[in-house]
Amino acid sequence: MIDLSDIDTLIFDCDGTLLNTxxxxxxxxxxxxxxxxxxxxxxxxxxxxxxxxxxxxxxxxxxxxxxxxxxxxxxxxxxxxxxxxxxDLKEIATVAQIARSNHGTRQLAVASGGARPIVEACLKATHLFDLFDRIVTIEDVAHPKPAPDLFLKAAQLLNTAPTRCFVFEDTQSGLDAAHAAGMRCIDVAQIIPPA
Missing domain, CATH: 1.10.150 (DNA polymerase; domain 1)
Incomplete structure (x- = not known):
C-alpha cells in the first residue's frame, strides 16, 4: 500500500480524485x-x-x-x-475513505484547478468539506496544473515542506504538478478497485 510514515500533509485533487464530477x-x-x-x-x-x-x-x-x-x-x-x-454527485469511496481515516492525524488539503464556488459546494454536498484544513483553488494561484502552484500553495498554507506532502491525483497534468512541486504522489487509478 502507500507508505505515509514520514508524511505530515495529504493533498487531494477534487475532480475525478475525491469526487466523480x-x-x-x-x-x-x-x-x-x-x-x-x-x-x-x-x-x-x-x-x-x-x-x-x-x-x-x-x-x-x-x-x-x-x-x-x-x-x-x-x-x-x-x-x-x-x-x-x-x-447526483458521488464521492470516490476509496479516496474519500483515505481522507476520513487521516482526518485529525495529518493535515489535509484539497488543491483543485476548479473554481472555489463549485469545489466548496461539491465538498459540502458530499459531506467531505469539514475534513479539510485548507482548500486551494484556481483563484488562489497564477498558473494551473501542470504548474506546481496549487500544491505549493497548499503546502505553504499548512506550513509543510513539499517533501512531507503526499498528493492524490487522477490526471497526468496533476501528477506532473506534484512532481514539479517536489511531492510524492499516486495516480488514484492504482488504488480504486475496478467497477
Missing part, C-alpha cells in the same frame, strides 16, 4: 458551449476532465475552430447546469 461537468459544459453552435462531444470532454475553465475553453476554441462569444456567459451557463445536477 466529470460526468456532471460534461453535462454542464455542453450547456456552457451551446452559444458556439458546436455540440461538445462527451468523449472530448472526458479526455480533458480536470482542466481549469479557461484552459478548457481555449482547447474547445482551438479544437473545434469556433469562438466562444462570451466566456463569462459560458461559465455562468455551465455553473447553473452544474448546480442543477449537484445532488
Amino acid at each position: 466529470p460526468p456532471i461537468y460534461a453535462l454542464a459544459w455542453t450547456k456552457g458551449f451551446q452559444e458556439t453552435g458546436k455540440q461538445m462531444p462527451r468523449e472530448w470532454f472526458m479526455a480533458r476532465a480536470g482542466m481549469s475553465d479557461h484552459v478548457l475553453m481555449d482547447a474547445f476554441e482551438g479544437d473545434f475552430k469556433v469562438r466562444i462569444p462570451s466566456r463569462a456567459r459560458a461559465i455562468e451557463a455551465m455553473r447553473r447546469e452544474f448546480f442543477t445536477n449537484i445532488a
Whole structure:
C-alpha cells in the first residue's frame, strides 16, 4: 500500500480524485458551449476532465475552430447546469475513505484547478468539506496544473515542506504538478478497485 510514515500533509485533487464530477461537468459544459453552435462531444470532454475553465475553453476554441462569444456567459451557463445536477454527485469511496481515516492525524488539503464556488459546494454536498484544513483553488494561484502552484500553495498554507506532502491525483497534468512541486504522489487509478 502507500507508505505515509514520514508524511505530515495529504493533498487531494477534487475532480475525478475525491469526487466523480466529470460526468456532471460534461453535462454542464455542453450547456456552457451551446452559444458556439458546436455540440461538445462527451468523449472530448472526458479526455480533458480536470482542466481549469479557461484552459478548457481555449482547447474547445482551438479544437473545434469556433469562438466562444462570451466566456463569462459560458461559465455562468455551465455553473447553473452544474448546480442543477449537484445532488447526483458521488464521492470516490476509496479516496474519500483515505481522507476520513487521516482526518485529525495529518493535515489535509484539497488543491483543485476548479473554481472555489463549485469545489466548496461539491465538498459540502458530499459531506467531505469539514475534513479539510485548507482548500486551494484556481483563484488562489497564477498558473494551473501542470504548474506546481496549487500544491505549493497548499503546502505553504499548512506550513509543510513539499517533501512531507503526499498528493492524490487522477490526471497526468496533476501528477506532473506534484512532481514539479517536489511531492510524492499516486495516480488514484492504482488504488480504486475496478467497477
